[in-house]
Amino acid sequence: xxxxxxxxxTDIRCDxxxxxxxxxxxxxxxxxTSCAICxxxxxxxxxxxxxxxxxxxxxxxSMGEVVEVGPEAKGKLKVGDRVVIPFTIICGECDQCKRxxxxxxxxxxxxGHIAAKAFGHTTAGLFGxxxxxxxxxxxxxxxxxxxxxxxxxxxxxxxxxxEQLLFLSDIxxxxxxxxxxxxxxxxxxxxxxGAGPVGQMAIRSAILLxxxxxxxxxxxxxxxxxxxxxxxITINFDEESVIERLNELTNGKGPEKCIDSxxxxxxxxxxxxxxYDRVKQATMMETDRPxxxxxxxxxxxxxxxLSVPGVYGGLLDKIPFGAIMNKGxxxxxxxxxxxxxxxxxxxxxxxxxxxxxxVITHTxxxxxxxxxxxxxxxxxxxxxxxxxxP
Amino acid sequence: xxxxxxxxxxxxxADTATDTLARGLGIFSIALGIAExxxxxxxxxxxxxxxxxxxxxxxxxxEIATGIGILASKDPTPWIWGRVAGDGLDLxxxxxxxxxxxxxxxxxxxxxxxxxxxxxxDVYCAQTLSRESPHPLPPMQxxxxxTGYPRGIxxxxxxxxxxxxxxxxxxxxxxxxxxxxxxxxxxxPSM
Ligand SMILES: NC(=O)c1ccc[n+]([C@@H]2O[C@H](COP(=O)([O-])OP(=O)(O)OC[C@H]3O[C@@H](n4cnc5c(N)ncnc54)[C@H](O)[C@@H]3O)[C@@H](O)[C@H]2O)c1
Ligand SMILES: [Zn+2]
Ligand SMILES: [Zn+2]
Numbered sequence: 297x298x299x300x301x302x303x304x305x306t307d308i309r310c311d312x313x314x315x316x317x318x319x320x321x322x323x324x325x326x327x328x329t330s331c332a333i334c335x336x337x338x339x340x341x342x343x344x345x346x347x348x349x350x351x352x353x354x355x356x357x358s359m360g361e362v363v364e365v366g367p368e369a370k371g372k373l374k375v376g377d378r379v380v381i382p383f384t385i386i387c388g389e390c391d392q393c394k395r396x397x398x399x400x401x402x403x404x405x406x407x408g409h410i411a412a413k414a415f416g417h418t419t420a421g422l423f424g425x426x427x428x429x430x431x432x433x434x435x436x437x438x439x440x441x442x443x444x445x446x447x448x449x450x451x452x453x454x455x456x457x458x459e460q461l462l463f464l465s466d467i468x469x470x471x472x473x474x475x476x477x478x479x480x481x482x483x484x485x486x487x488x489x490g491a492g493p494v495g496q497m498a499i500r501s502a503i504l505l506x507x508x509x510x511x512x513x514x515x516x517x518x519x520x521x522x523x524x525x526x527x528x529i530t531i532n533f534d535e536e537s538v539i540e541r542l543n544e545l546t547n548g549k550g551p552e553k554c555i556d557s558x559x560x561x562x563x564x565x566x567x568x569x570x571x572y573d574r575v576k577q578a579t580m581m582e583t584d585r586p587x588x589x590x591x592x593x594x595x596x597x598x599x600x601x602l603s604v605p606g607v608y609g610g611l612l613d614k615i616p617f618g619a620i621m622n623k624g625x626x627x628x629x630x631x632x633x634x635x636x637x638x639x640x641x642x643x644x645x646x647x648x649x650x651x652x653x654x655v656i657t658h659t660x661x662x663x664x665x666x667x668x669x670x671x672x673x674x675x676x677x678x679x680x681x682x683x684x685x686p
Numbered sequence: 687x688x689x690x691x692x693x694x695x696x697x698x699x700a701d702t703a704t705d706t707l708a709r710g711l712g713i714f715s716i717a718l719g720i721a722e723x724x725x726x727x728x729x730x731x732x733x734x735x736x737x738x739x740x741x742x743x744x745x746x747x748x749e750i751a752t753g754i755g756i757l758a759s760k761d762p763t764p765w766i767w768g769r770v771a772g773d774g775l776d777l778x779x780x781x782x783x784x785x786x787x788x789x790x791x792x793x794x795x796x797x798x799x800x801x802x803x804x805x806x807x808d809v810y811c812a813q814t815l816s817r818e819s820p821h822p823l824p825p826m827q828x829x830x831x832x833t834g835y836p837r838g839i840x841x842x843x844x845x846x847x848x849x850x851x852x853x854x855x856x857x858x859x860x861x862x863x864x865x866x867x868x869x870x871x872x873x874x875p876s877m
Contacts, residue, residue: 396852477856483846498832506844522829527839599861626858640849649845654834657827678827 298686300665301435302352307476310663312531313353316433316441320432320515321368324445324543326379330458331358331435332384332503333665333682335559336425336607337490338673343558347426356423357465358362358435359458365445369461372446379449380633381435381442383466386423388447394568399631404444405430410492414610419631436665438686450638453646459653463497468641468652470605470632471497471557475505477603477628478553485509487595488528489550489588490558491519494605496655498555499526504649507553511545513538515563518678533564542595550597562587569614583587586612593619604629655681662686704814706760711769711811714803715753716803722746734790735799745779748772766812773805 301311316325334357339345359380362673365373373379387391388622390402402422410417411428421443424434433441442448471494478486485501488495491514502510503526512523515534523530531541542551564587591617592602602625620627644650657680660668669681722729723746727740735742754773755765757873783794835842 395854476849476851476855479851479855496834500842501846503839503843504837504846505849506847518827518829521826525830525832526834526844547807565738601857602820624861626861628855636852648836650782650834652834654832656715657829680829 297438298662299433300354300662300684302340302354303349303350303364308341308354308669310665311346312546316439317440318364320443321366322444322446323366324362324369324373324441324442324449325364326358326381326442327358327359327363328358328435328438328440328686330360330462331437331684332465332467333357333436333668333672333684335494336466337669339560339607341437341669341673342561345426345428346609347428349427349431352424352426352431353433355434355436355439355440356425356426357462357467358440359421359452359462360440361441361463364573370461371447377449378452378454380452380461380464380638381423381449381663382469382638383423383425383438383633384448384463384631385423385430385443385659386447386635387399387444393447396633396636398633400637405450407431422631427590429585431515436662436684436686438549438582438662448641449633450635454579454640456645457653459495459683460651461642462478463652464634464638464641464645465656466632467493467497467655467681469498469634469637470494472501472637472641473562473630473632474503474557474603474605476497476637477605478502478555478601480505480553482506483508484553485511485546485551486553486555487511487513487592488555489513489562489592490556490559491528492522492604493557493655494524495519495557496680497527497652498557498605498649499523500654501526503527504644509545511542511551513671514622516675519675519680525654538591539595540639541653542643546597550595550600551598552600554596554600554602556588556592556602556606557602558588559586560608586615590614590616593617593625596623597624598623601626601628607631607651646685656683658682660684705762706813707807707811708756708766709805711766711808712753712756712762715769716748717753719746719749719751719753722749732790732793733780733783734788734794738779743780745772751861763812763815766808766815769808770805770812773801773808775783775807776801800825 297315298310299313300308302308307629337354340348362373362375362377362379380686384399385404386398386401387403392400392402404421405418407427407430411418421430421432423432450464475498480502484507486507488498491512499510510528512528513531513533516522516531520530531538560587569587596602642652657678662684665684672679672682713822722742729742730736730739752765756762757767780794780798784791833839853866
């Protein structure tokens with residue numbers, strides 16, 4: 297089959313690879329009908345996340361049709377079922393899964409011992425996302441093996457299109473969880489850094505959950521345009537002072553709730569801390585560039601909440617913990633517990649509260665995938681979200 | 687860096703490796719300029735150019751101005767060409783120090799080789815930037831109708847208020863009075 301394969305920094309190719317096979321009785325194989333490129337994939341493309349090996353298949357946002365089911369998954373799935381596959385692989389039975397903390401499932405990361413070394417304890421297995429999280433082949437491919445398939449799937453109706461459903465795999469629940477982590481009150485201002493796909497979903501989620509005011513921060517004109525369409529006030533951080541504007545928009549008090557949907561590759565136009573991060577990152581003394589986290593901790597209203605869906609990989613420097621501690625901020629973060637939210641979100645799509653397909657700007661075949669990685673990363677051609685059709 | 691903003695759009699090209707190079711040259715300009723302004727005597731001594739301290743400091747001011755121009759302008763192209771001209775001036779000035787019995791000729795040679803290297807980078811950068819200029823970007827995509835709310839934004843604001851935030855995702859009760867101006871309205875959640 298054809299698949300997008302990681303070969304090294306900024307080197308992703310559309311290769312021919314062996315078809316996946318059932319390896320375990322709980323597995324299923326799906327024929328992928330649509331898959332997407334995620335901002336998280338860019339951290340691998342740019343090789344900021346450690347733990348990739350040449351030959352790894354990319355992708356963790358996929359959906360399709362079940363074509364083969366292992367004997368132990370048969371009760372829950374059958375050939376022909378239409379499913380969206382969450383990016384977190386879940387067993388459905390461990391202590392964490394039972395609590396709905398699916399992204400920290402205790403059983404599905406087959407390299408759990410490596411994750412435990414890095415993070416103290418294991419986290420869930422993820423599709424196409426480094427050997428730290430299991431080294432499972434990803435879904436930017438014609439076929440995908442789904443481990444623990446009896447639990448790791450979202451059944452979807454045939455009445456909706458792939459485009460409306462695909463993002464249940466990741467970015468829609470991720471934006472949603474980011475907003476839910478804010479426990480939004482009708483009086484809240486929610487400030488959202490990053491108007492990429494995750495930020496766009498967080499904006500819509502905060503509006504649906506009834507925030508008084510939603511503010512989006514980015515510098516890419518098209519993304520700010522789309523953020524305004526979703527009901528956000530926008531700040532271009534290349535042209536305005538983020539801190540000043542946020543204080544202005546909140547009577548000097550700062551936003552109650554702040555969401556970081558940027559993550560470890562934050563840019564900052566010529567600020568001192570940004571240059572410091574670049575030097576430290578280049579000399580391997582720091583793994584991430586936490587400019588956004590610093591800004592949020594500083595501007596957030598006392599007793600407010602920092603919600604961090606943006607991905608970080610390792611050690612962060614110069615985090616103003618004094619501000620966090622003295623203002624009594626709450627920090628909530630994590631990979632998304634996708635299946636915890638998807639039944640509810642699917643209902644909201646069906647009811648017409650939201651149609652997540654608004655975010656798609658490019659749809660291409662798998663063979664154009666490698667080019668689209670570059671276009672998406674470089675934010676060229678108005679690119680916000682890429683869907684691939686294998 | 688890689689994005690399209692006013693700055694790069696103006697020149698009709700998304701940010702490229704050349705822009706990064708240009709910024710690097712801008713920072714280099716400022717650093718060199720500061721050295722020339724702060725330590726003209728030491729430089730003059732090292733190059734056997736005693737008596738020319740004023741000239742060196744003057745060149746330093748020029749470097750700093752060019753560097754700021756590169757970093758602050760919407761389009762660095764003319765400023766990089768300015769650097770090329772400055773490089774020529776530097777080389778000509780250094781060449782005068784090669785004449786006669788200057789005991790520091792060796793240092794001057796090294797300095798000229800270094801300037802020649804940077805000049806090559808400057809010329810490359812200036813030429814590439816000039817070449818990129820004429821192709822305008824395609825017009826900006828218009829996403830102003832991409833609301834994502836099939837029933838319109840008015841209908842959707844607060845449409846998910848029926849959603850009950852799970853207990854483990856709620857703001858700690860003790861924080862509520864501070865984030866809610868009208869004091870806690872919700873009943874104490876059962877813990
Ligand atoms: N928690 C999860 O489960 C989860 C799931 C999906 C994605 N993510 C993460 O969410 C983040 C965003 O994903 P995406 O797909 O939207 O990626 P993206 O790269 O398309 O978007 C990031 C956006 O942030 C903007 N940005 C950069 N620096 C900024 C700054 N200083 N201030 C404000 N905005 C800035 C960029 O211009 C860009 O538009 C990534 O880190 C990704 O890994 C997390
Ligand atoms: Zn993702
Ligand atoms: Zn589990």
